[in-house]
């Protein structure tokens with residue numbers, strides 16, 4: 001029985017977020033700032049459309065690629081919103097979350113030993129997904145002093161003959177960092193010069209607070225080298241519906257569809273109907289939620305900096321990534337002790353890469369009253385730790 005599990009899976013570390021939140025389970029009165037999902041319920045018109053689709057008996061599979069109606073709406077939305085053009089027949093695939101889109105992209109693109117550049121701190125899935133496909137994650141490390149942004153120099157230095165792709169995620173989980181068009185142009189130059197594929201996870205695009213989001217694929221010449229991943233989980237508060245989409249060159253989307261048809265068949269039908277409604281009537285609710293996140297962001301970031309936990313203002317998403325360096329504690333120590341003493345759960349930055357060791361991630365997808373109470377408890381914790 002010793003060798004029953006695949007070696008790749010044996011070697012895979014469980015998610016640092018999960019490991020930490022196993023500690024939280026069973027504790028009472030904990031304020032959790034750990035979860036990476038909206039605290040809002042899905043807007044009612046979207047839920048209602050899902051319910052109607054069930055009432056109308058739409059309970060079968062859809063086409064593998066997803067409902068044509070949804071692909072068409074996505075294609076129109078991207079064109080109107082970003083001037084980004086994708087053919088709904090051949091360049092858009094409906095997936096089970098961006099999570100599936102990522103997995104499909106990696107499986108469709110990678111041969112054994114192909115390298116994928118992953119800037120860290122990063123979302124927890126990228127490295128394991130690449131490794132499961134036999135690829136090699138090549139981590140590069142961004143710094144707080146540089147806004148946690150990848151630069152063309154960092155990127156260039158990481159590329160070698162085996163490099164096949166780069167994962168970009170902006171606005172970023174966990175740092176909230178995003179890029180202006182000019183910054184993206186500089187990265188694009190390196191990516192195209194080296195004929196790499198950019199797997200661009202833009203799931204938080206709608207939650208960009210201070211400037212307009214630029215999809216990587218809209219940059220001149222970039223589309224042919226880009227797999228654009230986006231979905232409904234974050235902006236429309238639809239995490240549990242498991243619905244997203246991947247767009248890209250037809251050759252890549254065809255390859256991803258081939259894998260998807262054997263492994264997933266199609267995304268949930270009820271969620272596809274609901275997603276159509278999200279694009280139709282969900283934008284108002286989205287703007288309302290975004291306004292609230294922005295108010296919380298400003299509150300939390302000021303609060304953390306006032307407590308001496310240096311924190312940049314995130315450009316987007318709903319996370320604050322604050323330094324605990326001046327407390328003399330590591331991120332894991334800080335998070336464990338804060339949980340133990342003040343019952344506030346935050347995620348240690350090491351869950352997002354080794355350069356996260358000085359940081360904690362705080363999700364502000366949480367009621368502002370709870371955030372106030374949590375910050376006051378963090379304040380008490382820091383004061384007592386100094387004594």
Ligand SMILES: Cc1ncc(COP(=O)(O)O)c(C=O)c1O
Pocket residue numbers: 036096097098099100123169172173201203231232233239242243244
């Ligand atoms: C950066 C990023 N990408 C992808 C996902 C997964 O999204 P989905 O719910 O669409 O699978 C998450 C979820 O936290 C995320 O933060």
